[in-house]
Amino acid sequence: MSLPERHPYGTARSQFGELFLPSGGGPWPVAVVLHGGFWRAQYSRRLMRPVCEDLAARGWAAFNVEYRRLGRLSGGGFPRTLEDVAAAVDHLAELPAHRRVGTADQGGGDDPVRPTGGHEPVQPAHRRVGTPGEADGHGPVQPAAGGDDPLRPAGGHQPVQPAHRRVGASGEAGGHEPVQPAAGGDDPLRPASGDEPVQPAHRRVGAPPGEAGGDEPVQPAVCNDDPARPAGGASRALDLSRVVAIGHSAGGHLAAWLATRERARVPVTAVVAQAGVVDLRLASELGLSRGVVNRFLGGAPATVPERCAAASPAERLPLGVPALLTHGGRDDIVPPVMSERFAAAARAAGDEVELVVAPDEGHFGHVDVANPLWRAVTEWIR
DSSP states (O other): OOOOEEEESSSSTTOEEEEEOOSSOOOEEEEEEEOOSTTBTTOOGGGGHHHHHHHHHTTOEEEEEOOOOBSTTTOOSTTHHHHHHHHHHHGGGGSTTOOOOSOOOOOOOOOTTOOOOSOOOOOOOOOOOSSOSOOOOOOOOOOOTTOSOTTOOTTSOOOOOOOOEEOSOTTSTTOOOOOOBOOOSSSTTSOTTSSSOOOBSOOOOSOOSSOTTOOOOOEEOOOOSSTTSOTTOOOOOEEEEEEEEEEETHHHHHHHHHTTOSSOSSOOOEEEEESOOOOHHHHHHHTHHHHHHHHHHTSOTTTSHHHHHHHOGGGSOOOOSOEEEEEETTOSSSOTHHHHHHHHHHHHTTOOEEEEEETTOOSSGGGOTTSHHHHHHHHHHO
16 A cells, blocks of 8 residues: 545645555545544544555545634634535545446535435445345434434434444453543543643554644645556546445544435445534533534524534434444543434434444544454444
8 A cells, every 4th residue: 555645625725635545456445534523623634544544455445534624724614514525525536546336426416514304315326234124215304393302203202222232342352441542631632731632542654743734745646648547557446336434523423414415426325433423412412522513513503403404414314324333332522322312313214223332442442443443343344
């Protein structure tokens, strides 16, 4: 595997992605990888480089997406962050490595933050992975108006809590200790001083010290007469009939949201949310990371309900594609209830969902390629 290629999908500083390509020839399925950090500018795609390298070693083209985030000079938040990740995925059709395999182009999309309004989701061609059975095609579940539980399906009944697979429990073979973030203040994603971000313990690949979001040496996009072949002649085709969105924490929110877009040029065909902030209303109620959801939306969900409906995957169900939710049982940054409630609501809406909870893991094991939480992902997408 060579150095990743840098591919801008817009003109802003943060509108680019790093493409990690496997060795040998394609066509390769594509993993769109989305980092977390509660949408804040001090966290960058560097967090996901280890998993991108692991994906490439397993035969996946990994597109590590940067996007505009919350910060004085970044310009992110609703709707720009959502517009960025949508544009990044659609840009896959323009990459020099691209050759469409087995699917037809879909029409140009509308506003990428248009909320679900009872429409039928665009069903992309996709390979069902990791879970038996077919989605039953139920219409989208509308949250109960004014209800206490924003994930309660229409009709007012409580969703059935699904049985889920537990991995890496204490005393089981192959268990690992959770990866603990660096010590800080009350919020594990912010140090006591409030100045510099706390970086989780993880293996950093090719990331010199410096400002998050800074540039590192990457290979320029390969351009030649045949966009599906580099100068060396080997096929570099991307299989856009198999595009899985993989996101950690706030990136899990973005990954799940991508599946709900209407008439996407490049639809995602499966979703992996790793401790994903997949319910913005619940995240606001829990006050995650000092109420960052309210900052992302530009107000509390109760005061900007149309923005929450447009941005929260929990209010845009069904996803319409298979989904894997992974969570650490000891996660005190994004509690496991986030994935548990979402899995129940998505299943009630007709989605195929697998939930994997590792009882002894925390929030950052997802980005450790030796951790059972990451192994659950690689087994599911295989």
